[in-house]
Amino acid sequence: MLSQTAQYALRAALHLASVKPGEVTDVAELARSLNLPRNYLSKILYQLTQAGVLLSTRGKGGGFRLARPAERIAVLDVVGLFDDIQPRRQCLLGRVACSDAKPCAAHHRWSEVSERVVAFFRETTLAELAQ
Amino acid sequence: MLSQTAQYALRAALHLASVKPGEVTDVAELARSLNLPRNYLSKILYQLTQAGVLLSTRGKGGGFRLARPAERIAVLDVVGLFDDIQPRRQCLLGRVACSDAKPCAAHHRWSEVSERVVAFFRETTLAELAQ
DNA sequence: TCATTTCATCATGAGGATATGATCTTTGGA
């Protein structure tokens, strides 16, 4: 369902959601904790930072932290950076045979299912996932 | 949602569902119709044949046809050969942090959404998609 | 100012998905 990278991003964000608010965690510790190569994780964290999900500070005492409370970060904010989570942007057939305008027989049922998936990602927050 | 290959397989199967029952279509015609390279499609059709979704006959007058009526072929029968469509075999986190036994707060909501996706693939037939 | 810490970036490669083209095998009919 989710790409490897998106899963790592989510797990990293969840880890940050579990520390005291405002406290920073450096890449080395996150990498240890998630059992990931440091520089690979670094690139993922960088993208999360660029997207405004995380804040980073360099130099001694630096590290990463959530840019806002975990209650206000949707799972979609994280995984949407890496995976294309969109409601039936295409029908099952890659929109060749079927569209909203000329729907196939199963189109509406699929739209409904697809929309539920997106809604889950949009409406579930890091705080909820972190328990 | 679906891999490229799974989409092609589905479109090929739908094409076969749209011809007269029992009538065969050869790779060349399918490839033209779907705008795909012949041998690439051939490999996909071969997998569908091995899986018992299609029947193939060689030699002059040969080609492919559905192994049973389109009403009795689920979308899952086709795309399941190429993509791993399983209900929350893993939680969102790659089952590291969360499982059925020790669910996270969003686990059950996710299970429900995930199961709906699988149910759609399992319960929708080629006949329904082909209109 | 300089060394250390930490994030940011670059270069490289393995492996799978996605193709593409050439060749082999089977089959039916002339």
Place this chain on the structure above:
DNA sequence: TCCAAAGATCATATCCTCATGATGAAATGA
């Protein structure tokens, strides 16, 4: 019997994801 049609298979190439290791850039504190 042999040829042509059609599926089956093999060899190769391209691109993207996933990953690793080395290096660069910024910030802090002594």
